[in-house]
Amino acid sequence: MNPAWPRAAQAAEAGLFEETLSCEAVLPACFIPDGGHGRLPQAETLLRGLAQVEDLRSDETGEEKRGELPLLAQRMDAKLDLMLVLLGRLVRQSERPLPPRPLRWSARGLRLRLDADTAAPATDTAGTLRLQPSDWLPDELELPAIVAASAAEAGGHWLWLRFPALPAGLEEALERHLFRMHRRQVADARRR
Template sequence: MSELRPSDIHHPAESELFDETLSCDVALPAEFRLGSSVIRPGSAETLLRSVALVEDSRGDDGHDDRGESSTQLQRLEAKLDLTMVLLGRLVRQSAQDLDLRPLRWSRRGIRLELGARTGAPAGSLGVIRLQPCDWLPDHIDLPVTVLAEAATGAGSCFLWLRFAPMSDGLEMALERHLFRLHRRQVADSRRRGL
């Protein structure tokens, strides 16, 4: 895939989706499907809220005031993490995996990097399916409209997708998830000294 930084990409769709809003650059299992299909928006909201509950309860701040129960809780969380990894492997064996793709994500939409053009004209309806976190082998489906498609210059292409209007609950859950991803991205870059 390409080595371009987000600041190197100049396209009107890039500005439309990412200017003056929180966005993050991640690699996640994802795919785009052309055409409209029946989507359960409540399931995406439920999954994102559940992920938030689990991740927020893990105490990312590095200190804990729970005393002796802290060690037991950490062991229980570690066992649960291992169980989720094993369950994820079983699910992946029986289900079709989504390919890991570089993407840029904001509350307005997604820029997905693909190996080949989809041929989808601007204005086409579709669905973006993605796995929002690496520890849970489940995905969300979000309805989108194709804004543009363009070659990257490195043998792949970018596909810009604008989210269809969402319920307030789903929009809040999505923004909260993006904030956590962005915070993690900033922390990782600080650790690497970037």
């Protein structure tokens, strides 16, 4: 926690991240102050689908699971991977992409770094958080969020966004996604 942050920002940091799993990352994300409700069923479906795909790709035992598949299935899997990457590129070309931003994320909310030219919304402003949870899949989560605090820093500012009560299934899918992100970050750090 940065001691230079105002007291409200420090309280928001503690409320969102103390005694819960959180991950720091740079992901395409933005906050739209609009009082929106997000797309909760679609967010849960996206996170559950992402988990299923990543389960198939994981190598928890240290063995590559693709090596266990028949050759034809491996080829189909590789083609599907290629098609998803190409589809993602096409979607990104047709839409204005979300800017990659440093963030810290938990099931309670997140801290999002904004550029200096992006105005920080007032505390208690309701809006929609748009976030691309995976670099290989161009789909985005849209979650309702409320500004808990903001703090200016050199070259920009931080925005603390708290999620209102989410449906139990979405909260579980979000916690599972964050656990997987955390596990990947720990594994990457060990490899270095």
